[in-house]
Amino acid sequence: MNPLRTRRSALTQLAAVTATAAALGQRLGAADAAAQVKINHSACKWCYPKVSLDDLCTAGKQFGLQSIELLDPPDFATVKKHGLHCAMVSFPQKDGIGRIEKAFNRLEHHDTLVEIYTERIKQCADAGFKQLICFSGNRAGLDDETGLKNCATGLKRILPLAEKHGVTLVMELLNSRVNHKDYQCDKSAWGVALCQAIGSERFKLLYDIYHMQIMEGDVITTIKARHQYFAHYHTGGVPGRNEIDDTQELNYPAIMRAIQSTGYKGYVGQEFIPKREDKIASLKQGVQICTV
Amino acid sequence: MHGVTPIIPIMKTSRRSALQTAAFAGVSVLTASKVRAAEAGDHYVAKNGRINQSFVTWNFRPLTIPELAKLAVKFGVKSIELVGPEHWPMLKELGLKCALAGSHGFAKGFAQPDQHAECLKVLEQRVEQCAAQGVPSVITFSGFRKGLTIDDATKNTIAGLKKIAPIAEKHKVTVALEMLNSKVNVEMKGHPDYFCDDMDLSIRILQAVGSPYVKVLFDIYHVQIMHGDVITRLRQYKDFIAHYHTAGNPGRNEIDATQEINYPPIMRAIAETKYAGFVGQEFIPVREHVRSINEAVKLCDV
Numbered sequence: 001m002n003p004l005r006t007r008r009s010a011l012t013q014l015a016a017v018t019a020t021a022a023a024l025g026q027r028l029g030a031a032d033a034a035a036q037v038k039i040n041h042s043a044c045k046w047c048y049p050k051v052s053l054d055d056l057c058t059a060g061k062q063f064g065l066q067s068i069e070l071l072d073p074p075d076f077a078t079v080k081k082h083g084l085h086c087a088m089v090s091f092p093q094k095d096g097i098g099r100i101e102k103a104f105n106r107l108e109h110h111d112t113l114v115e116i117y118t119e120r121i122k123q124c125a126d127a128g129f130k131q132l133i134c135f136s137g138n139r140a141g142l143d144d145e146t147g148l149k150n151c152a153t154g155l156k157r158i159l160p161l162a163e164k165h166g167v168t169l170v171m172e173l174l175n176s177r178v179n180h181k182d183y184q185c186d187k188s189a190w191g192v193a194l195c196q197a198i199g200s201e202r203f204k205l206l207y208d209i210y211h212m213q214i215m216e217g218d219v220i221t222t223i224k225a226r227h228q229y230f231a232h233y234h235t236g237g238v239p240g241r242n243e244i245d246d247t248q249e250l251n252y253p254a255i256m257r258a259i260q261s262t263g264y265k266g267y268v269g270q271e272f273i274p275k276r277e278d279k280i281a282s283l284k285q286g287v288q289i290c291t292v
Numbered sequence: 293m294h295g296v297t298p299i300i301p302i303m304k305t306s307r308r309s310a311l312q313t314a315a316f317a318g319v320s321v322l323t324a325s326k327v328r329a330a331e332a333g334d335h336y337v338a339k340n341g342r343i344n345q346s347f348v349t350w351n352f353r354p355l356t357i358p359e360l361a362k363l364a365v366k367f368g369v370k371s372i373e374l375v376g377p378e379h380w381p382m383l384k385e386l387g388l389k390c391a392l393a394g395s396h397g398f399a400k401g402f403a404q405p406d407q408h409a410e411c412l413k414v415l416e417q418r419v420e421q422c423a424a425q426g427v428p429s430v431i432t433f434s435g436f437r438k439g440l441t442i443d444d445a446t447k448n449t450i451a452g453l454k455k456i457a458p459i460a461e462k463h464k465v466t467v468a469l470e471m472l473n474s475k476v477n478v479e480m481k482g483h484p485d486y487f488c489d490d491m492d493l494s495i496r497i498l499q500a501v502g503s504p505y506v507k508v509l510f511d512i513y514h515v516q517i518m519h520g521d522v523i524t525r526l527r528q529y530k531d532f533i534a535h536y537h538t539a540g541n542p543g544r545n546e547i548d549a550t551q552e553i554n555y556p557p558i559m560r561a562i563a564e565t566k567y568a569g570f571v572g573q574e575f576i577p578v579r580e581h582v583r584s585i586n587e588a589v590k591l592c593d594v
Contacts, residue, residue, distance in 0.1 A: 214524070217521065218518075218520065219552050221541075238520075249561075
């Protein structure tokens with residue numbers, strides 16, 4: 001185990017950033033003080049179906065992983081046991097409502113969503129986890145303006161509770177060209193307009209770099225212009241959603257530097273599907289590529 | 293944006309004159325002695341032969357066209373492009389090609405019916421010159437939209453390109469319609485109100501024209517700004533691509549790890565499409581020019 005990593009992950013949980021930096025400067029030296037503003041690393045569990053959460057935690061900690069994400073409440077104890085965070089909690093669902101295809105853009109889903117998100121927000125708060133994913137749902141013929149209005153209506157019903165518990169609802173931007181045909185929250189401009197319509201610091205977007213490269217490109221410019229609406233980032237190689245290395249078209253280190261330059265203090269979640277045999281080695285490589 | 297005044301209504305080959313007087317005056321401190329110093333050091337020579345490289349010239353000012361031609365020879369690059377016929381004999385003497393000839397400027401084009409005659413006149417003459425001198429392709433543009441509906445501008449562009457198609461076919465010279473970004477409102481980095489700012493629409497236009505000698509110029513920088521999903525698109529549209537351009541994004545500068553486009557895998561994807569044309573380096577260096585050019589040659593020599 002790397003002792004510096006452990007100390008750093010403990011420190012990231014402190015709220016007072018300036019005080020932390022000063023303390024680090026004294027205790028660990030200038031090099032580690034610089035490391036304090038570096039990208040916090042997370043990984044999505046679903047990309048490693050054959051690895052147990054326990055094993056993923058043990059392996060990930062060796063190379064600087066600070067969080068495993070998109071977990072349901074039954075898994076919270078495992079990450080906590082390893083001293084890891086869950087930077088993005090998975091969505092609740094009931095009768096298919098809450099899933100990517102069926103969510104906040106339909107008024108008829110709202111009663112169910114309020115019910116299941118009420119419970120999930122409390123579970124997040126109890127565990128000390130701060131961010132909870134949500135989706136727009138598919139268009140299914142719904143125009144973007146009505147879809148946005150409906151999302152705002154539904155989310156506003158649950159946001160007072162989220163605000164009370166300090167939990168941020170984070171809607172994911174997904175591509176509708178390849179993976180999620182007809183998904184409505186598929187452009188950052190639409191997502192930003194929804195954030196503005198809602199006007200709460202407890203509602204933000206998950207800017208998935210893979211999905212947005214497929215839908216709109218111009219990644220760094222978009223991040224720099226709209227980062228105040230982005231609460232979380234995901235990675236993935238384009239095309240293919242595999243390793244984020246030189247086999248695909250995005251220069252991830254440059255994108256990570258752009259994220260850093262916005263003063264981002266959250267996590268970057270690795271969400272690629274490893275193509276190579278050694279899945280954990282691919283994850284380690286992803287974390288290294290994003291360590292800038 | 294509608295009705296935006298054309299920013300620099302000039303020929304692409306004379307972009308440099310605008311650049312000299314504008315924000316890029318600062319780069320002219322690059323002196324001849326510095327060029328020689330950089331040339332004297334170690335340099336990379338393209339050797340793999342999977343990607344034919346070319347240099348666009350306006351963006352590498354203050355390096356002159358003859359200086360760039362000498363660098364091309366030195367770095368194993370086979371072409372200097374978007375230069376007029378007056379430079380072609382010099383290129384031939386050095387064993388270089390001109391992969392893409394300049395023509396009318398990007399502020400005029402086939403989206404506007406009242407500009408058809410002027411563009412056709414320039415293109416007809418240039419196609420004949422290309423055929424006589426072995427230049428395989430010539431650039432063309434849509435020009436600005438100027439308040440036209442997309443449907444009308446599309447119809448106009450198809451009609452205009454259909455007029456040049458038989459001449460291109462007769463001489464076996466490819467006319468390459470360039471797609472530019474209309475998003476970045478910085479001189480020579482984007483072109484607000486330019487009509488052909490959408491690769492998918494550009495391809496639909498080419499399909500309607502239906503000529504094997506009217507294709508698209510796939511500028512990777514512009515595509516990344518307007519669309520992303522570069523490798524998927526270049527595979528999807530490989531049969532319609534006459535030429536490629538490079539530059540880093542954001543900024544249109546060096547194409548290395550300082551920006552978001554990972555060029556080596558894109559070059560490998562281009563080679564895998566059996567592309568036999570050229571890739572023109574069209575970035576504006578912010579660092580020492582000769583070194584940046586050489587690094588770009590290396591990155592694209594996959």
